[in-house]
Amino acid sequence: MAVLNILNAVNHTLDYEMEKNKNVIVYGEDVGLEGGVFRATTGLQKKYGRDRCFDTPLAEAGIVGTAIGMAINGLVPVVEIQFSGFVLPALNQIIAHAARMRNRSRGKYNLPMVIRMPYGGGIRALEHHSESLEAVFGHIPGLKTVIPSTPYDTKGLLLSAIREPDPVIFLEPKQIYRAFKQEVPEGDYSIPIGKAKVIKEGKDVTVVAYGALIHEVQKAVKELENEGISVELIDLRTISPIDRDTIIKSVQKTGRFVVVHEAVKSFSVSSELISIVNEGAFLYLEAPPTRVTGFDIIVPLPKGENHFIIDSKRIFNKIKEVVSF
Amino acid sequence: MLTDKYNPLENTMLCILDKDGKIIDEELLPKIEDKKMLEIYKVMLLTRIADTKALQYQRQGRMLTYAPNKGQEAAQLGSVAAVEERDWLVPAFREMGAWLYKGVPLEQIYLYWYGNEMGSKFPENVKMLPISVPIASQLSHGVGIAMASNIKGEEEVTLAYVGDGGTSQGEFHEAMNFAAVYNVPLVVVIQNNQYAISVPREIQTKSRTLAEKAVAYGIPGIQVDGNDVLAVYAAVKEAVDRARGGGGPTLIEAVTYRLGPHTTSDDPTIYREDKEVEEWTQKDPLIRFKKYLIDKKLWSEEKDIKQREEFENLANETFKKVETSGEVPLEDIFKYHYEEMPKNLIEQYEEYKEYMKKGGI
Numbered sequence: 001m002a003v004l005n006i007l008n009a010v011n012h013t014l015d016y017e018m019e020k021n022k023n024v025i026v027y028g029e030d031v032g033l034e035g036g037v038f039r040a041t042t043g044l045q046k047k048y049g050r051d052r053c054f055d056t057p058l059a060e061a062g063i064v065g066t067a068i069g070m071a072i073n074g075l076v077p078v079v080e081i082q083f084s085g086f087v088l089p090a091l092n093q094i095i096a097h098a099a100r101m102r103n104r105s106r107g108k109y110n111l112p113m114v115i116r117m118p119y120g121g122g123i124r125a126l127e128h129h130s131e132s133l134e135a136v137f138g139h140i141p142g143l144k145t146v147i148p149s150t151p152y153d154t155k156g157l158l159l160s161a162i163r164e165p166d167p168v169i170f171l172e173p174k175q176i177y178r179a180f181k182q183e184v185p186e187g188d189y190s191i192p193i194g195k196a197k198v199i200k201e202g203k204d205v206t207v208v209a210y211g212a213l214i215h216e217v218q219k220a221v222k223e224l225e226n227e228g229i230s231v232e233l234i235d236l237r238t239i240s241p242i243d244r245d246t247i248i249k250s251v252q253k254t255g256r257f258v259v260v261h262e263a264v265k266s267f268s269v270s271s272e273l274i275s276i277v278n279e280g281a282f283l284y285l286e287a288p289p290t291r292v293t294g295f296d297i298i299v300p301l302p303k304g305e306n307h308f309i310i311d312s313k314r315i316f317n318k319i320k321e322v323v324s325f
Numbered sequence: 326m327l328t329d330k331y332n333p334l335e336n337t338m339l340c341i342l343d344k345d346g347k348i349i350d351e352e353l354l355p356k357i358e359d360k361k362m363l364e365i366y367k368v369m370l371l372t373r374i375a376d377t378k379a380l381q382y383q384r385q386g387r388m389l390t391y392a393p394n395k396g397q398e399a400a401q402l403g404s405v406a407a408v409e410e411r412d413w414l415v416p417a418f419r420e421m422g423a424w425l426y427k428g429v430p431l432e433q434i435y436l437y438w439y440g441n442e443m444g445s446k447f448p449e450n451v452k453m454l455p456i457s458v459p460i461a462s463q464l465s466h467g468v469g470i471a472m473a474s475n476i477k478g479e480e481e482v483t484l485a486y487v488g489d490g491g492t493s494q495g496e497f498h499e500a501m502n503f504a505a506v507y508n509v510p511l512v513v514v515i516q517n518n519q520y521a522i523s524v525p526r527e528i529q530t531k532s533r534t535l536a537e538k539a540v541a542y543g544i545p546g547i548q549v550d551g552n553d554v555l556a557v558y559a560a561v562k563e564a565v566d567r568a569r570g571g572g573g574p575t576l577i578e579a580v581t582y583r584l585g586p587h588t589t590s591d592d593p594t595i596y597r598e599d600k601e602v603e604e605w606t607q608k609d610p611l612i613r614f615k616k617y618l619i620d621k622k623l624w625s626e627e628k629d630i631k632q633r634e635e636f637e638n639l640a641n642e643t644f645k646k647v648e649t650s651g652e653v654p655l656e657d658i659f660k661y662h663y664e665e666m667p668k669n670l671i672e673q674y675e676e677y678k679e680y681m682k683k684g685g686i
């Protein structure tokens with residue numbers, strides 16, 4: 001067992017899989033010599049050489065496009081986009097090609113590749129450094145999108161992502177990169193993509209969250225428990241393909257549903273989840289399914305960002321409202 | 326034409342002042358009035374001081390992430406001084422000196438790095454776009470502005486900035502190609518400060534110079550000593566005059582060096598040697614120009630000391646003002662997305678206001 005934070009867990013997992021599988025190649029802006037602006041790839045170039053871990057020119061479309069080519073030609077690229085806000089030049093490659101190559105070639109070319117990127121707000125950063133774009137990726141057929149919330153899950157999910165035969169968008173909640181440590185097994189284990197995790201069972205209300213906000217939700221849940229409200233808390237873990245079964249089963253039990261995410265409200269993961277609940281558990285509902293989300297605005301610069309970031313109080317209020325409906 | 330004499334394919338670089346502030350070739354000396362020369366120097370000095378202060382405020386936890394300019398003042402001032410009030414400026418994000426000269430108040434620059442969007446709303450008469458963080462994406466805006474100048478028949482020129490790293494983006498190529506195809510009045514200045522965060526220029530391109538990329542676009546290009554304010558001015562002025570006269574765009578590579586960290590979150594010791602920094606410190610653009618001005622009897626060490634003090638006070642007072650008045654009113658994070666706030670946004674705003682009124686409980 002090693003005691004790691006999320007960032008260490010990313011580093012450890014890349015190291016682990018590069019050691020095991022010489023086809024795994026890690027690259028992106030500043031990932032080689034410097035080890036990434038967050039240091040997620042520290043030490044990998046030194047250990048595996050410049051052929052397997054390297055810096056690229058500053059060009060996200062080039063990074064993802066070449067990863068597609070490598071994957072076609074037998075390698076397993078795990079590329080880093082420095083911040084999810086900078087993936088935009090690469091969307092053409094991701095949406096027009098990465099997501100489609102298998103279908104286009106009728107299964108001849110599949111793409112075992114991972115695109116890692118730190119995402120989300122709360123780090124008092126400049127413009128384009130705080131985005132939550134999971135719904136954008138979730139919307140695209142052919143992509144899988146994963147978000148861990150703990151060091152343990154980070155390793156398990158990242159190993160699955162690297163071994164997955166199809167492209168995976170791996171979104172890392174940078175706000176909690178270094179927030180806490182956890183025991184992470186040094187050996188092999190994986191967490192299946194497409195499977196949510198019931199963090200805590202409960203009977204009054206189902207609450208779904210993911211990424212950094214899981215921890216704010218947990219604070220709210222603790223207080224609710226003190227007031228005698230029993231919350232079933234689910235960490236979604238995979239945005240797409242979404243785990244309908246776990247959600248529906250839970251809501252059939254609790255009859256109430258709240259989803260919490262930092263991304264903007266409209267056309268979001270919560271829109272999808274509430275539809276799933278309506279489709280699969282409508283007759284069990286005792287209150288309208290609802291959500292706590294970011295406002296439909298551009299993430300403000302730090303002086304206004306505190307209003308955008310969701311705190312446990314707002315989550316607490318919403319859950320209480322639903323339970324006393 | 327300087328762009329003929331310093332053909333980028335021949336790997337030549339335009340220098341006018343040597344590192345001791347002596348003129349290398351009198352013939353190359355651009356015509357700049359003494360008053361303007363002093364103005365350029367003063368803004369270089371203000372930039373250096375405001376920049377150093379910003380770094381200090383950041384280290385004290387009073388300012389956010391900040392991208393320092395130290396060492397790049399000549400590349401910025403030499404270029405911006407060659408355009409006029411009627412001309413447009415399209416920034417990347419590391420050209421504080423150019424913004425100040427163009428008329429952006431220091432208070433706004435500080436406000437931006439303090440984390441308030443109002444720092445991007447420049448005075449009406451300042452024809453400059455806000456900072457563009459997505460690398461190289463601003464260049465096509467500059468091209469579009471210049472296309473519009475042509476279409477409308479305005480005699481205005483656009484000056485756009487990008488870094489050495491930015492030249493790797495596909496959008497750099499698209500913008501340069503459009504600029505050339507439509508023969509627009511645009512001058513693109515690459516501040517080649519040798520690094521894109523930790524990545525050295527050699528990893529960005531196999532070209533010997535960034536200036537030689539101009540050749541492939543079919544436009545004039547030139548490499549200049551970016552720590553020599555007179556060389557930068559001479560090259561940009563020629564390009565601006567050409568552009569205004571209908572001669573189309575120019576690509577200028579200003580060879581300089583970022584003496585500070587990439588941003589306040591960066592640790593440059595990981596990727597570069599102290600020795601290298603020391604070598605470039607010897608080529609400090611500010612000192613070089615000061616020596617020249619003192620030699621010309623336009624300036625003196627005494628004046629310099631006084632001016633520094635004045636600017637230090639100005640920076641401190643300005644930042645204090647930002648700290649006392651730089652908060653963002655809640656309404657501001659909602660109201661600037663559309664001309665009129667749509668209903669969903671009004672609802673979200675009202676609900677949150679209600680929540681805040683109850684003390685955020």
Ligand SMILES: Cc1ncc(C[n+]2csc(CCOP(=O)(O)OP(=O)(O)O)c2C)c(N)n1
Pocket residue numbers: 029058060082086089419458459460487488489490491492518520521522583587
């Ligand atoms: C599209 C995009 N990708 C990545 C980044 C993160 N980033 C910010 S500055 C920078 C390096 C820029 O280098 P250069 O263009 O040489 O300008 P400099 O920082 O040296 O002034 C990077 C990679 C970004 N802002 N935009």
